[in-house]
Amino acid sequence: MSKWKKLTIGLSVGIMMFTLAGCGGAKQETATKPADKKIVLGFSQIGAESEWRTANTESIKASAQAAGIELKFSDAQQKQENQIKALRSFIQQKVDVIAFSPVVETGWDAVLQEAKAAKIPVILTDRSIKMSSGNAEDYYVTFMGSDFVEEGRRAGKWLVDTMKKDKDPVNIVELQGTVGSAPAIDRKTGFEEILKQNANYKIIKSQTGDFTRAKGKEVMESFLKSAKADGQKIDVLYAHNDDMAIGAIQAIEEAGLKPGKDIIIVSIDAVKGAFEAMIAGKLNATIECSPLLGDQLMAATKDLVAGKKIEKRIVTKEGVFPAEVAAKELPNRKY
Amino acid sequence: MEKIGVTWNRLTSSKLYWPLAALFFVLLFNFFFTKDFFAIEIKDGHFYGVTIDILNRATPLMLLAIGMTLVIATKGIDISVGSMIAISGAVSASLIGGKLEYVDGVKTLVTLVPMPVAIFAALLVTTLLGMWNGLLISRVGIQPIVATLILLVAGRGIAQLITQGQIITVYYKPFQFIGTGYILGLPFSLFIVGLVFGITLYAVRKTALGMFIESIGINPIASKFTGINVSKYIFSVYAFSGLCAGLAGLIICSNVSSADGNNAGLFIELDAILAVSLGGNSLDGGRFSLLGSLIGALVIQSITTTIYALGVPPEITLVVKSVVVIIICLLQSANFRKVVFSKWAQKRGIPDAKNAAKL
Known part of the structure; x- marks a missing residue:
């Protein structure tokens, strides 16, 4: 065995020990076996075109961290081609669940068929889609968001x-x-x-x-x-x-x-x-x-990985604000 | 009779003839089909009307076109200007400060740094980014479209990083003057364009600078052997293009009092290139006309405003715009005119040689 190989192995073992120790010490005996797999969620966001979208992104990122889900986040900068690329890379990386907010309604046929073939469940957030042929509902497990x-x-x-x-x-x-x-x-x-x-x-x-x-x-x-x-x-x-x-x-x-x-x-x-x-x-x-659907999204992701059935349509809670209540309501706003 | 003919020939062979004709036709169309298009009234002590809107809205594009003309004259191209607009807006807005605080129900404005410092910083940053482009192209020898592609892609990321992904709103009133203020009844931004145009025109036409740039665009190697410091001038035009983009970014950001890292100046680099091209400038470099590019920018904005005024359904606005642009480009092409109009010209007895000479 060459010197370099020894060094690399030594280093990688060291790094593994280090990360595992960071997880809380108790897991050290599992060092030989693969550690408990974290749920991986691939999320393709439209972009950051408004404060609303930014709040949406932040809610999803915060909730993923709180729920202990590994989030692969991709920003499409308002372009469908970027979103399709992101979805394809999620499929290649074999994530557990794909969620995305489609920038436009149509044109998702091919990429969603690929996801279906790879048996990766797809969640739509806040915008729905249309298929050129066949029923769109066959290609996603739930549509989460506002009506x-x-x-x-x-x-x-x-x-x-x-x-x-x-x-x-x-x-x-x-x-x-x-x-x-x-x-x-x-x-x-x-x-x-x-x-x-x-x-x-x-x-x-x-x-x-x-x-x-x-x-x-x-x-x-x-x-x-x-x-x-x-x-x-x-x-x-x-x-x-x-x-x-x-x-x-x-x-x-x-x-x-x-x-x-x-x-x-x-x-x-x-x-x-x-x-x-x-x-x-x-x-x-x-x-x-409301863009704050992070918690609902993480709950749905966990349910999906656990094999539970979830509802086809999840609606977020929302209200109407006339100008009279604005001053009272402003401090409560998160976005 | 002959005199009129000569004047007419001189006019049609002028570089500005076709850009002006395009602008004239767009405006003529509006004269007949858009009600009150040329109506101008005085409101709050300044002029108010559709034509003023066109001038005001076209200013960022005109600034970009000035910078882009010089870049294109050296046979280069700068596709990073849209991203630089986003960066310029992000820098100025975040330095001025986006906080509106309510102290006992009273609005208080918070500025982090004085406005001139923020403006200077924004312009400095974009000029430095322009220099970076220039460095890659003139010293490292990367092709212009590739070198500026780096900032086109990365620039919006940088802008987002500065704004932390938020749209920053500027509540500081004096800053809004750049994009919405009026002097002598005309938009302030128009004076910025006038100043930049004046200085640039003086530099390229009253000194040897313009000739050097044209010479580099036609043949950089020959220029080098004549003793022109080619890389210095190439470096400078990209830096200048960055400065113009910075100014355009300030105007856009100030006009809506907010900096939007993702959408400010999105795809405007393509409009800027189109403006230069509509202005009768060849993308192959060489001879250029700054005034032509300004007219090109006005043509583009006139088409956009016309589409709004006519109430074209939003689904087909881009198609309408592209059809108009295609027609204008075809009319400007000497080859196309020769094929289509040669028969007509023969009938009128205009010698074909004139058209051929222009090819």
């Missing part, structure tokens, strides 16, 4: 209840999320469902703001000008997330109008920034879409 259609409905209901207008026309402009994403499609659907029952409420303009402040502001600037050119008055702004609303508020102020008064604003997510805007009287209401 976006319900959020849209809540925004619509809040608006109709607050405006209290039965006959006067109400002109609404809408800032949509990323084109093709589940929250953008569902929040639009839910909101329009409520508007259908109230014929005087009308969406006069609708454009995507990509869920970002900069785009929300740019599009709102254009809305304000083209509405004016067409001789329409914008009564309400409905934004699919708080960040776009925050951007749009700046555009409204720069146009010399008072956000929250001249234009009623309702958005979704309930991030801290939205509460600050509500306290300043610039935002009227935000519909909660």
Whole structure:
């Protein structure tokens, strides 16, 4: 045996002893056998496009640590190709459970079939998927997260209840999320469902703001000008997330109008920034879409590894926050 | 009659003819199809209207295009500018401080360092990153697209690291002036562009700098033998491009009073390259026109704003944009014009030689 080989073996044994000692000493007799395998969860996050997403990431990371689950985390930077790459690498590494938040609804057929063939259960978090053929539900064990259609409905209901207008026309402009994403499609659907029952409420303009402040502001600037050119008055702004609303508020102020008064604003997510805007009287209401699903995700992961059956749809707990409660609620917000 | 013909020929053979024509057609389209497109009113002591929006929104792109023009003139390319925007925003926003504290219900602004220091630091960081690009390209000899690819990928990671993955909101009012303030009724950011453009134009046209850059773009080896310090100039143009990206980042970050490591300036490097190209500059290096690039940037922003104003459904906005860009690019191509318009030109008796000469 060469000197180098001896040295390497000595070193690796030393490292093993060291790590095992760190686990709590009691496990030292198992040094010859493989140690108890930690559950490995592969999670592919969309990116960090908003405070909401960051809170979501943090919740998952914190809960994984608390639950003693090894988390393989990958950031897709809003690109589906990156997510598919991440999922493929999880399959190659043979993780126990794969969880991901799909950036768009379609295009997952091939990679999910690979996961299925590798017998790795897949959990969808906060966004759902569609398959080009076959039933999407066959490819994931549970869909965990908010009900976006319900959020849209809540925004619509809040608006109709607050405006209290039965006959006067109400002109609404809408800032949509990323084109093709589940929250953008569902929040639009839910909101329009409520508007259908109230014929005087009308969406006069609708454009995507990509869920970002900069785009929300740019599009709102254009809305304000083209509405004016067409001789329409914008009564309400409905934004699919708080960040776009925050951007749009700046555009409204720069146009010399008072956000929250001249234009009623309702958005979704309930991030801290939205509460600050509500306290300043610039935002009227935000519909909660809780990102704190880390604990529920870890519980589901453990159940899956233990071979338990879990529900196909797990909904997170959420509320509606009008501006009146903002000051009281802000200190409790985690995101 | 002949005089008009000569003037017309001189105009059409000008490098700026096609960029200007593209801008003119986009604006003409709006004149007919977008209501109140050119309406300008005065609000809160400044001009307010769609055209002002276009100018204001185009400023980051114009700054990038100025830097990119010089880089491309040396036959290089800088695809890291979008990431540098994110870094510049992250540095300035996190140095100014993102805390809004409520003390007995009163809003208190907390700034960590004075604003000029934060701005200087942001510009210094991006210039240093530009120098890093320049070093890799001019001294190590890595191809420009590969060398700047490193920062394109890593840059957003660095920005996220600085912001700790959060969107940092800047509540400090004076900082918002850079992106939303007005001087003499015009957006302040426009004056930044004017200043940078003026200085750059002076440097490249009133000194030998512009000629050196063009010469390097056409033939770096011959330039070296003529005694031009090739690597020094290549190094400098990338550093300058970094500085321009830093300024653009400050404007973007200040405009929405927040720094978003992930989305600030996403894909804007492609728009910047497109602006340079729409401005009639060859990606092969050599002769360049700064003004052309500025017009190119304006064309891109005009198309975007037009799409919003027309209310094009969000699902197809990118298709519409790309079709318009393709048409403009085709019209600018001398080859394409020759094939399509040669028959028409023959009928009018315009000699084919003129078109051929431009090839």
